[in-house]
């Protein structure tokens with residue numbers, strides 16, 4: 362099986378770092394053009410230069426805060442202007458936001474929902490009409506295992522992710538007659554810039570490799586996942602290879618989630 366995405370145009374939110382950057386790289390390697398969206402210009406510029414080395418596809422870096430409706434709208438307008446109609450949307454941008462329920466203020470709830478739910482709603486609303494016209498589309502919501510297996514102190518993120526999973530299912534049902542396939546990917550623990558920031562904050566004198574080895578000890582496979590392992594699934598789902606898969610939330614978590 363060969364996975365190709367030649368000529369497809371993709372938007373990847375959070376494409377400047379971590380999992381989003383790995384997905385964008387794999388998409389370009391497979392022949393797609395990509396628009397990566399994040400807030401900070403400098404990591405965006407660095408990622409664009411890196412991703413461009415993977416293939417001949419066009420890479421557009423768009424600075425936007427997707428918690429804001431107008432930024433979502435402008436980002437899609439710019440991606441369409443630079444690439445053409447959007448075939449693939451990966452709703453990936455996110456932050457780790459969790460704590461004891463009584464400590465989560467209305468502001469934190471709103472912030473989390475704006476980033477992880479409303480951004481996806483607004484971006485999907487913008488790209489679906491074009492996908493319908495062309496009768497081809499792929500949407501992937503990057504979620505986490507808390508969507509299926511919420512734990513104590515999992516708010517607000519587990520709630521936002523469960524909502525993202527329900528959104529995925531609704532859109533898959535509405536998208537199927539138009540060949541718009543919509544799926545979720547549930548992250549467990551995967552190496553990314555997010556984890557590297559945690560390593561930098563660790564007061565101990567411990568190398569990143571040793572730190573990752575320690576962090577992986579409680580994982581079923583004994584290690585964290587690699588961003589490329591996550592990107593492989595995102596590539597499969599967004600390509601013609603994944604043409605009969607829709608409405609599914611796939612755990613890409615090395616067996617961490619106890620719920621299928």
Ligand SMILES: NC(=O)c1ccc[n+]([C@@H]2O[C@H](COP(=O)([O-])OP(=O)(O)OC[C@H]3O[C@@H](n4cnc5c(N)ncnc54)[C@H](OP(=O)(O)O)[C@@H]3O)[C@@H](O)[C@H]2O)c1
Pocket residue numbers: 374375376377378379380381398399400401402404425426427428453454455456457476503504505506548549550551552553554555556
């Ligand atoms: N890696 C894991 O183990 C893990 C576990 C559970 C869930 N996840 C989820 O997987 C996704 C990717 O995680 P990651 O580990 O790759 O994170 P990461 O390395 O921290 O990257 C996050 C990306 O999202 C962007 N972003 C954050 N807030 C944004 C906003 N308001 N508007 C636009 N872009 C924004 C960041 O860029 P700027 O900061 O410049 O905006 C960055 O490009 C996230 O949704 C995360 O919650 C990951």
